[in-house]
Amino acid sequence: MQILAQLIASGIAVGMIYGVIAFGYQLTFATSKTLNFGQGEALMLGSLVGLTVVSFTGYWIMLPIVLAFGLVQGAVVERLGVRQAIRTKSEAGWIMATIALGIIFKNLAENIWGRDALKFPSPLPEAPLSFMGVNVLPMEVVIVFGALAMMLLVEVFNRRSIYGKAVVATANDRDAAGLMGINTSLVITFSYSLSSMTAAFAGVLVAPVTLTGAAMGGALGLKAFAVAIIGGLSSGMGVVVGGLILGITETLTGYYISTGYKDVPGLVLLLLVLSFKPSGLFGSATIKKV
Amino acid sequence: MLKVENLVAGYGKVQVLHDVSLHVPQGTLVTLIGSNGAGKTTTLRAVSGMIATQSGRITLNGAEITGLAPHAITRGGLAHSPEGRRVFPTLPVADNLLLGAFTRVTGSRPKGDVARDLERMYALFPRLAERRAQLAGTLSGGEQQMLAMARALMLNPLVLLLDEPSMGLAPRLVEEVFAIIARLKSERVTMLLVEQFAAAALDVADFGYVLENGRVSASGPAARLKDDPAVRAAYLGAAH
Ligand SMILES: Nc1ncnc2c1ncn2[C@@H]1O[C@H](COP(=O)(O)OP(=O)(O)OP(=O)(O)O)[C@@H](O)[C@H]1O
Ligand SMILES: [Mg+2]
Numbered sequence: 001m002q003i004l005a006q007l008i009a010s011g012i013a014v015g016m017i018y019g020v021i022a023f024g025y026q027l028t029f030a031t032s033k034t035l036n037f038g039q040g041e042a043l044m045l046g047s048l049v050g051l052t053v054v055s056f057t058g059y060w061i062m063l064p065i066v067l068a069f070g071l072v073q074g075a076v077v078e079r080l081g082v083r084q085a086i087r088t089k090s091e092a093g094w095i096m097a098t099i100a101l102g103i104i105f106k107n108l109a110e111n112i113w114g115r116d117a118l119k120f121p122s123p124l125p126e127a128p129l130s131f132m133g134v135n136v137l138p139m140e141v142v143i144v145f146g147a148l149a150m151m152l153l154v155e156v157f158n159r160r161s162i163y164g165k166a167v168v169a170t171a172n173d174r175d176a177a178g179l180m181g182i183n184t185s186l187v188i189t190f191s192y193s194l195s196s197m198t199a200a201f202a203g204v205l206v207a208p209v210t211l212t213g214a215a216m217g218g219a220l221g222l223k224a225f226a227v228a229i230i231g232g233l234s235s236g237m238g239v240v241v242g243g244l245i246l247g248i249t250e251t252l253t254g255y256y257i258s259t260g261y262k263d264v265p266g267l268v269l270l271l272l273v274l275s276f277k278p279s280g281l282f283g284s285a286t287i288k289k290v
Numbered sequence: 291m292l293k294v295e296n297l298v299a300g301y302g303k304v305q306v307l308h309d310v311s312l313h314v315p316q317g318t319l320v321t322l323i324g325s326n327g328a329g330k331t332t333t334l335r336a337v338s339g340m341i342a343t344q345s346g347r348i349t350l351n352g353a354e355i356t357g358l359a360p361h362a363i364t365r366g367g368l369a370h371s372p373e374g375r376r377v378f379p380t381l382p383v384a385d386n387l388l389l390g391a392f393t394r395v396t397g398s399r400p401k402g403d404v405a406r407d408l409e410r411m412y413a414l415f416p417r418l419a420e421r422r423a424q425l426a427g428t429l430s431g432g433e434q435q436m437l438a439m440a441r442a443l444m445l446n447p448l449v450l451l452l453d454e455p456s457m458g459l460a461p462r463l464v465e466e467v468f469a470i471i472a473r474l475k476s477e478r479v480t481m482l483l484v485e486q487f488a489a490a491a492l493d494v495a496d497f498g499y500v501l502e503n504g505r506v507s508a509s510g511p512a513a514r515l516k517d518d519p520a521v522r523a524a525y526l527g528a529a530h
Contacts, residue, residue, distance in 0.1 A: 168380065172378040172380055172381065175360070175372070180389045181364035181365050181445070
């Protein structure tokens with residue numbers, strides 16, 4: 001029982017990271033029906049830029065700098081990789097372009113920061129706290145609340161501010177949004193910015209617990225993509241639940257079966273969802289059949 | 291106020307409008323009638339920038355708007371209530387209306403009193419007032435049509451394009467919509483109205499154009515068009 005509770009607690013932190021990255025996939029999908037397949041690399045870049053900045057500023061001042069970096073990086077991805085494909089209504093152009101940009105970012109990172117995994121200084125004590133016998137790292141608590149806060153902030157922005165409403169309107173009906181005087185191309189650029197910003201944020205949240213490095217993005221990006229499919233590309237709550245399901249099954253499998261199989265249940269779940277409920281467990285939009 | 295000169299436009303390689311010219315003077319209600327597929331919606335779409343123009347010239351209040359993006363044209367003061375309503379389904383009625391005033395709230399059009407205009411819309415369309423918190427996607431077709439019109443009016447536009455505001459409505463609601471159009475006309479809102487109900491449109495309008503296969507086949511003061519035997523035979527006999 002004790003062990004189970006411990007495993008679930010660790011799974012929750014990992015799951016929230018998956019959830020917040022998957023939330024980033026949703027942001028661009030909502031406005032443009034496209035995804036950044038380099039989302040994992042956006043996370044990795046955020047984390048490594050954070051690593052460089054943190055030695056000058058400390059952790060908490062580093063955060064807004066990394067968030068700003070994420071905004072710019074997302075805009076670059078949209079301008080270089082996605083805009084032209086949307087303009088020409090290309091079905092697959094953005095897929096290739098965002099994957100290619102992801103590879104370029106990874107190479108760039110390998111040249112700047114090297115190929116090795118690097119330790120990221122933790123802003124909080126690394127001794128675990130104990131809640132009724134379950135050990136939790138302080139940073140894991142920050143991950144859970146940080147991820148929730150990020151999603152909540154975006155939600156509040158969308159519901160309360162006129163610019164957020166313009167984003168929702170663009171997601172509802174791009175042509176009609178244009179008729180309102182909303183610059184919908186700019187909205188799509190913005191949603192890419194926001195998406196990379198959440199990924200960069202996830203990168204500096206998770207790095208103190210795991211390690212960072214040029215290779216950290218690939219697996220996280222892919223698993224978060226699975227979470228976005230499991231939870232549904234249109235449901236904010238879906239990615240949280242999807243992330244938790246994946247995070248917890250992973251740690252459970254890793255312990256009770258073998259760490260070698262820890263990725264299997266999530267991927268099996270992904271396949272099941274794709275065959276029985278392609279819009280995701282909570283979603284209503286399906287990925288367009290190409 | 292709105293001038294369309296020798297407009298040629300279409301979809302991809304398909305040319306739909308061949309040489310359309312029309313003029314909507316300030317403070318008047320001009321109607322554009324024609325059978326299904328004549329190119330009425332396409333004309334409005336070209337004017338508001340939703341589709342590209344191949345040639346021709348469109349000016350709004352003296353400024354050329356040909357080829358501008360829809361948002362830029364809206365910022366110039368043109369409102370378009372599009373065919374098929376196109377309300378924002380996941381947003382409440384109140385937010386749909388507010389987005390109609392997006393350019394005013396964000397400063398690219400004169401701000402005026404947005405809150406007062408919202409109340410004016412609720413007075414003009416009482417059904418919307420009762421449903422301000424309801425999601426637009428859950429409104430009935432008729433209510434969505436009213437919302438689309440009210441949302442366009444929230445721009446305080448120089449010119450309002452209305453594409454078949456009576457489409458799919460029960461007869462009583464059609465009358466209500468025409469009464470509202472007449473009221474807007476009396477307030478000197480400049481409008482270009484596309485309608486299926488040609489007789490009713492010509493009754494309320496100052497001036498009319500008849501579109502046939504992407505060309506203007508007749509035009510004139512609405513009262514005169516109504517008595518034109520060719521127009522009567524083609525559009526007024528069958529429409530009712
Ligand atoms: N999105 C589109 N792509 C290709 N062709 C289109 C498109 N929309 C309309 N058309 C074609 O353009 C022509 C004019 O259509 P349009 O919608 O302008 O007619 P309309 O006069 O508004 O008709 P209705 O009274 O039925 O609304 C038609 O032949 C139609 O098939
Ligand atoms: Mg039409």
